[in-house]
Amino acid sequence: MSRYLKLVNFEFNRFWKLFLVLIGITILSQLIGVIVVSRDYVNQANKMIYEASMPMSKFIEQNGTFSFHNISQTLWFLGPIGLCLAVLIIYVFFIWYRDWLGKNTFIYRLLMLPIARLHVYLAKATTILLLMLGIVALQLLLLPIENQMLLRIVPNELLANLSLNEIIKEPNLMIMFPTTFSEFLLYYGGGMAAVLIVFTAILFERSFRIKGVFYGILYSAASILIFLAPILVNEFILRNYFYPLELFFMELATGFIVLMGAVWTGNFLITKKVRV
Amino acid sequence: MIEVKEVTKKFGRKNVLNGVSFTAEKGKITCLIGINGVGKTTIMKAIMALTPIDGGEILINGEKIHKGSYEKITFIPDTITMLPQMKISDAFTFMADFYDCWNQERASELLQFFKLKESDRISELSKGNTAKVNLLLGLAMDVDYVLMDEPFSGIDIFSREQIAEVFTSHLIENRGVIITTHEINDIEHLIDKVVLIDHGVVLKEFDTEEVRESEGKSVIDVMREVYKA
Numbered sequence: 001m002s003r004y005l006k007l008v009n010f011e012f013n014r015f016w017k018l019f020l021v022l023i024g025i026t027i028l029s030q031l032i033g034v035i036v037v038s039r040d041y042v043n044q045a046n047k048m049i050y051e052a053s054m055p056m057s058k059f060i061e062q063n064g065t066f067s068f069h070n071i072s073q074t075l076w077f078l079g080p081i082g083l084c085l086a087v088l089i090i091y092v093f094f095i096w097y098r099d100w101l102g103k104n105t106f107i108y109r110l111l112m113l114p115i116a117r118l119h120v121y122l123a124k125a126t127t128i129l130l131l132m133l134g135i136v137a138l139q140l141l142l143l144p145i146e147n148q149m150l151l152r153i154v155p156n157e158l159l160a161n162l163s164l165n166e167i168i169k170e171p172n173l174m175i176m177f178p179t180t181f182s183e184f185l186l187y188y189g190g191g192m193a194a195v196l197i198v199f200t201a202i203l204f205e206r207s208f209r210i211k212g213v214f215y216g217i218l219y220s221a222a223s224i225l226i227f228l229a230p231i232l233v234n235e236f237i238l239r240n241y242f243y244p245l246e247l248f249f250m251e252l253a254t255g256f257i258v259l260m261g262a263v264w265t266g267n268f269l270i271t272k273k274v275r276v
Numbered sequence: 277m278i279e280v281k282e283v284t285k286k287f288g289r290k291n292v293l294n295g296v297s298f299t300a301e302k303g304k305i306t307c308l309i310g311i312n313g314v315g316k317t318t319i320m321k322a323i324m325a326l327t328p329i330d331g332g333e334i335l336i337n338g339e340k341i342h343k344g345s346y347e348k349i350t351f352i353p354d355t356i357t358m359l360p361q362m363k364i365s366d367a368f369t370f371m372a373d374f375y376d377c378w379n380q381e382r383a384s385e386l387l388q389f390f391k392l393k394e395s396d397r398i399s400e401l402s403k404g405n406t407a408k409v410n411l412l413l414g415l416a417m418d419v420d421y422v423l424m425d426e427p428f429s430g431i432d433i434f435s436r437e438q439i440a441e442v443f444t445s446h447l448i449e450n451r452g453v454i455i456t457t458h459e460i461n462d463i464e465h466l467i468d469k470v471v472l473i474d475h476g477v478v479l480k481e482f483d484t485e486e487v488r489e490s491e492g493k494s495v496i497d498v499m500r501e502v503y504k505a
Binding site for chain 1: 355360
């Protein structure tokens with residue numbers, strides 16, 4: 001167990017510098033975004049109310065009050081989240097291929113460690129999960145700070161103050177911050193299952209090379225089909241026979257099967273089939 | 277003892293190993309010789325379970341390879357197995373973290389022997405020095421068997437001599453070594469056993485001392501005979 005944790009720590013440290021850059025970009029972009037967007041609004045209000053003598057009530061009627069919602073829709077706010085997500089998606093592939101490709105084939109060392117090879121697979125998956133949770137945690141820390149900044153820039157009369165609870169229910173943030181346990185299972189469980197399916201597909205490619213690409217695609221398609229089977233059957237064969245809660249539990253079951261299938265297949269490939 | 281029994285391996289339609297069998301004993305240096313592409317590296321990788329075999333069996337001390345085996349056997353491939361951004365000291369820490377058989381004293385001794393510094397960054401080392409670090413990481417482990425793939429390939433004569441020196445030192449004593457090389461001249465006098473391979477088949481397996489004494493032939497003489505035939 002301790003060697004597994006050491007491996008997770010090692011994998012995490014390999015991404016650490018890039019992770020810091022992503023954190024920096026997110027903090028800068030979102031904080032600048034709060035200042036720029038709320039100042040724009042205040043400047044516009046000043047222009048209309050004080051220079052064009054528009055009554056405040058009419059300005060609010062035309063432009064609406066200002067809330068965090070106005071910020072969470074902008075590129076300043078969503079851009080770095082998208083960037084982090086894109087980097088993480090690329091990293092899901094890179095975390096494996098960088099060990100195989102290039103002059104320094106670290107995969108030799110990883111596969112010759114005196115630990116179960118499944119630990120290598122799980123350590124990489126854990127790293128991806130930690131990075132994702134790190135980004136979510138950063139966002140959770142930033143939201144109240146950004147909200148406080150907004151309160152200081154925009155006058156009370158023009159402000160629709162949202163609580164943190166209301167902010168995280170914004171449509172753009174809902175996937176990041178599930179409000180119920182079932183949503184958490186659905187979003188994060190689904191996300192992890194997707195990562196493990198990609199990991200296993202990569203191991204198919206690393207085990208059988210060109211043929212493996214074909215096997216990997218077939219395997220991924222089969223996994224998605226199994227995962228979506230309850231929804232597809234309910235929609236097209238049984239014509240909405242199940243209650244949503246029944247469907248949810250069936251999805252949970254198929255999701256678990258797909259996740260375990262990915263780990264089992266990944267373990268089989270990395271132990272018996274993979275080649276360096 | 278490492279036992280390679282009737283091992284077969286195909287890449288696509290090409291038979292790379294075609295029933296390869298040989299043994300390598302502890303305390304002896306066994307050399308796999310053959311031209312490029314005959315399957316020497318594949319055999320090494322197969323022993324270490326870094327490539328699956330299609331048929332046959334490989335046993336290390338009578339057991340199939342498992343996670344614990346990597347504390348008893350190590351493989352030094354012809355590329356560095358550590359991250360380029362690491363310093364040698366980082367590589368030492370990594371090895372100490374994961375291997376019970378890591379011997380820091382021996383690592384320091386080898387570092388001195390190869391005239392390297394712990395603060396050296398792997399990416400900044402010459403090819404010769406990178407090969408030495410690779411060798412160092414393998415030899416600093418208290419293992420029974422060391423597998424080396426082309427340790428002399430593409431490095432300067434001085435580094436080659438230094439690496440060859442390792443074979444006569446206490447660092448190799450009592451270990452079983454399997455080595456693949458083209459540079460047979462450098463270590464001909466050091467090897468105990470030769471396995472000549474061609475097109476995935478063992479052409480001849482012989483004890484160098486025996487051939488020298490009974491037939492008065494060197495390894496290169498035997499190689500010439502076998503390959504010309």
